[in-house]
Amino acid sequence: MLKCKINGKEVEVPEGTSIIEAFKLSGQDIAHYCWHPGLSVAGVCRLCMVEIEGQPKLQIACNTQVQDGMVINNNSETVKDVVRWGLDFHLINHPLDCPICDQAGECGLQDQYMQFGKYTPEMAERKVKKRKVVDLGPTVVLDTERCILCSRCVRFTDEVSKTHELGIFNRGDRSEIGTFKDRPLDNKYSLNTVDICPVGALTSKDFRFRQRVWYLKTAESVCPGCSTGCNVNVYYNEEGLWRVRPRYNAEVNGHWMCDEGRDTYKFVNRKARLLEARVGHKDSWQSEAPGSAAKQAGVKLKEVLESEGPESVALVLTGQYTTEEYEAAIGLFQSELNSTLIYHWVNNPESFEDFDGLLLRGDKNPNTKGLLQALEQAGIDRPWQDLLDRLKAGSIKTLVVAGPENQSVFPDQLEKLEMFKEVENLIWLTAGPVEGLEHRAKPTWQIPLKTYIEKAGSFVNHQGLKQSFQVGTIVVSSALTLAEAVTLLAGQELELSAQDQILQQNRKKNFFTETRGAL
Amino acid sequence: MSIVKKPKALSKWYLPGILSGMGFTFKKLVTNLFNPKAMPTLNYPEEHYQYGPRFKGNHVLTVKKDGSLRCTACMLCATNCPADCIKIVASEHEDPTVEKYPISYEIDMLRCVFCGFCEEACPVDAIRMGPEWQTPALNGSNFIYDIQHLAYRPNLKGGIQSRLDDEERHKAGI
Numbered sequence: 189m190l191k192c193k194i195n196g197k198e199v200e201v202p203e204g205t206s207i208i209e210a211f212k213l214s215g216q217d218i219a220h221y222c223w224h225p226g227l228s229v230a231g232v233c234r235l236c237m238v239e240i241e242g243q244p245k246l247q248i249a250c251n252t253q254v255q256d257g258m259v260i261n262n263n264s265e266t267v268k269d270v271v272r273w274g275l276d277f278h279l280i281n282h283p284l285d286c287p288i289c290d291q292a293g294e295c296g297l298q299d300q301y302m303q304f305g306k307y308t309p310e311m312a313e314r315k316v317k318k319r320k321v322v323d324l325g326p327t328v329v330l331d332t333e334r335c336i337l338c339s340r341c342v343r344f345t346d347e348v349s350k351t352h353e354l355g356i357f358n359r360g361d362r363s364e365i366g367t368f369k370d371r372p373l374d375n376k377y378s379l380n381t382v383d384i385c386p387v388g389a390l391t392s393k394d395f396r397f398r399q400r401v402w403y404l405k406t407a408e409s410v411c412p413g414c415s416t417g418c419n420v421n422v423y424y425n426e427e428g429l430w431r432v433r434p435r436y437n438a439e440v441n442g443h444w445m446c447d448e449g450r451d452t453y454k455f456v457n458r459k460a461r462l463l464e465a466r467v468g469h470k471d472s473w474q475s476e477a478p479g480s481a482a483k484q485a486g487v488k489l490k491e492v493l494e495s496e497g498p499e500s501v502a503l504v505l506t507g508q509y510t511t512e513e514y515e516a517a518i519g520l521f522q523s524e525l526n527s528t529l530i531y532h533w534v535n536n537p538e539s540f541e542d543f544d545g546l547l548l549r550g551d552k553n554p555n556t557k558g559l560l561q562a563l564e565q566a567g568i569d570r571p572w573q574d575l576l577d578r579l580k581a582g583s584i585k586t587l588v589v590a591g592p593e594n595q596s597v598f599p600d601q602l603e604k605l606e607m608f609k610e611v612e613n614l615i616w617l618t619a620g621p622v623e624g625l626e627h628r629a630k631p632t633w634q635i636p637l638k639t640y641i642e643k644a645g646s647f648v649n650h651q652g653l654k655q656s657f658q659v660g661t662i663v664v665s666s667a668l669t670l671a672e673a674v675t676l677l678a679g680q681e682l683e684l685s686a687q688d689q690i691l692q693q694n695r696k697k698n699f700f701t702e703t704r705g706a707l
Numbered sequence: 708m709s710i711v712k713k714p715k716a717l718s719k720w721y722l723p724g725i726l727s728g729m730g731f732t733f734k735k736l737v738t739n740l741f742n743p744k745a746m747p748t749l750n751y752p753e754e755h756y757q758y759g760p761r762f763k764g765n766h767v768l769t770v771k772k773d774g775s776l777r778c779t780a781c782m783l784c785a786t787n788c789p790a791d792c793i794k795i796v797a798s799e800h801e802d803p804t805v806e807k808y809p810i811s812y813e814i815d816m817l818r819c820v821f822c823g824f825c826e827e828a829c830p831v832d833a834i835r836m837g838p839e840w841q842t843p844a845l846n847g848s849n850f851i852y853d854i855q856h857l858a859y860r861p862n863l864k865g866g867i868q869s870r871l872d873d874e875e876r877h878k879a880g881i
Contacts (some may be wrong), residue, residue: 286781287831321803400786530803
């Protein structure tokens with residue numbers, strides 16, 4: 189360990205640490221653009237200048253390693269002046285696009301201008317005009333005028349995604365980021381370049397102009413896109429979710445996540461959701477409140493159970509729910525319905541073990557491990573073939589399916605529906621409306637479930653790491669969690685948590701009692 | 708606040724008060740009959756009071772030279788609005804120099820408190836508060852003004868042009 193002094197504060201850092209990392213470790217602010225903890229050092233923005241005692245000139249903190257006994261500061265007048273001028277040079281050709289720029293509100297230039305701005309620009313020359321709204325590929329739009337050439341995106345494609353699509357072209361004030369001819373920025377991690385861009389030069393096509401970032405709230409969650417279980421921040425407002433961005437976790441995803449995972453907000457929003465339970469069959473469908481529909485289905489289930497015995501009820505689970513829900517559902521199924529016919533629906537057995545070497549895994553369920561663990565705990569190990577045999581024999585009268593939350597990764601859903609066609613009663617628990625279920629001729633219950641952002645729980649990822657998350661926001665408030673749905677199916681009543689009870693009481697009293705002081 | 712006034716001795720008697728009051732009324736009646744211009748009141752529906760041109764009344768969205776909206780949908784007015792009455796939906800414009808524009812811009816006039824913060828927040832002189840203030844309507848939905856009303860209502864005669872000019876700004880290197 190090396191000892192150094194940063195702005196008068198004693199800091200102990202491991203050998204090989206750069207000064208900027210030591211600043212971060214000691215929790216002190218330092219201006220920077222091009223340095224990113226997940227990428228190599230470029231040293232091009234010249235903003236992280238520090239004064240080191242005994243050295244005549246200022247040094248850049250990102251490319252200087254800490255040595256024993258170093259005395260470093262970045263709050264002297266010299267350093268402040270250099271940072272001010274450095275920032276002013278960055279702004280020479282930067283357009284005044286903030287009103288139409290998507291990055292406004294989370295922009296490195298805006299933030300640091302408030303701190304180190306010169307406020308009286310001394311440039312008399314005209315700004316150099318460059319290309320705007322350049323289509324880089326299927327996901328990213330480039331604005332070369334706004335780019336400050338920090339080269340983070342170039343380093344990302346070189347070092348992390350290793351696809352080498354981006355480069356810096358031309359020289360001097362005409363240099364700009366770009367792609368090579370006939371090679372668009374098209375890889376599975378391309379949107380990370382948008383995240384790491386400190387200005388608004390790279391913007392995401394999916395999020396572009398949809399919302400202003402200062403209207404959005406953030407919730408921490410775990411990506412349900414595949415079994416890697418990347419840690420994410422979900423951005424939402426009262427209308428629903430708008431985007432998903434990675435959150436740093438050294439053990440799981442580092443700083444990155446894939447583009448597929450960023451689409452996981454789409455099936456959560458109201459447009460893609462089942463808002464009310466649908467009960468009936470091909471000729472007559474009725475909408476009902478989820479709770480009462482689940483209760484009705486429970487009554488039917490009990491009836492069948494009494495007349496046909498416990499072997500007539502089966503449960504099919506997908507790897508898309510939380511461990512807590514699995515434990516509750518399997519437990520209730522065993523204790524209340526005396527059935528051990530619980531099966532695991534594997535959506536893509538051929539590509540289940542795939543791995544692209546960075547983050548993406550073939551198992552598109554966040555919690556397959558959790559499900560297998562819960563099944564093992566309950567002592568249930570039934571192959572899929574067993575269910576097929578029983579279906580063929582017609583011994584299963586009622587089938588409860590905890591269908592996929594993210595239906596886009598279940599290409600075999602229609603095929604499975606075809607298999608379940610002959611079952612007498614089908615209770616399908618799902619977040620979104622299921623295509624093909626409308627044409628079923630026999631009694632069916634479609635009961636809406638909550639999605640990952642609307643419930644607390646934990647996912648066990650492919651490494652066996654259990655990651656817990658909390659409720660972020662509620663999109664469809666009447667929807668049930670899997671545990672609640674199975675409780676109602678088993679004929680039990682739901683218990684309100686203490687927090688829910690308080691909320692309900694408050695709502696009864698007056699809206700303003702809840703929000704008093706905030707108005 | 709209520710001020711308690713003790714009744715004066717004279718007002719115990721009914722007639723003196725009535726007579727002095729009626730006398731004042733008749734004096735005004737006679738002066739108004741012979742000199743109606745000195746009347747401080749207006750015959751409202753027929754006569755309107757003209758406020759100064761800087762009066763901050765109903766909003767106007769300004770237009771560019773070609774008649775398209777000046778607004779860039781930056782949502783600063785909506786952010787600054789204390790009454791939360793502005794609702795904007797932005798979209799991508801096919802012209803890369805425009806880039807972003809509002810496909811829907813709605814102001815709920817029943818929520819608006821006419822504070823003028825939207826005008827102050829606007830970086831491109833796209834929203835102004837005009838001298839209009841008497842805008843009755845038959846039901847609540849008529850008070851939600853859309854782009855068509857805000858920028859192109861008939862009395863604006865094709866829209867009010869913004870001071871800012873994009874071409875000039877580009878030439879000046881901004």
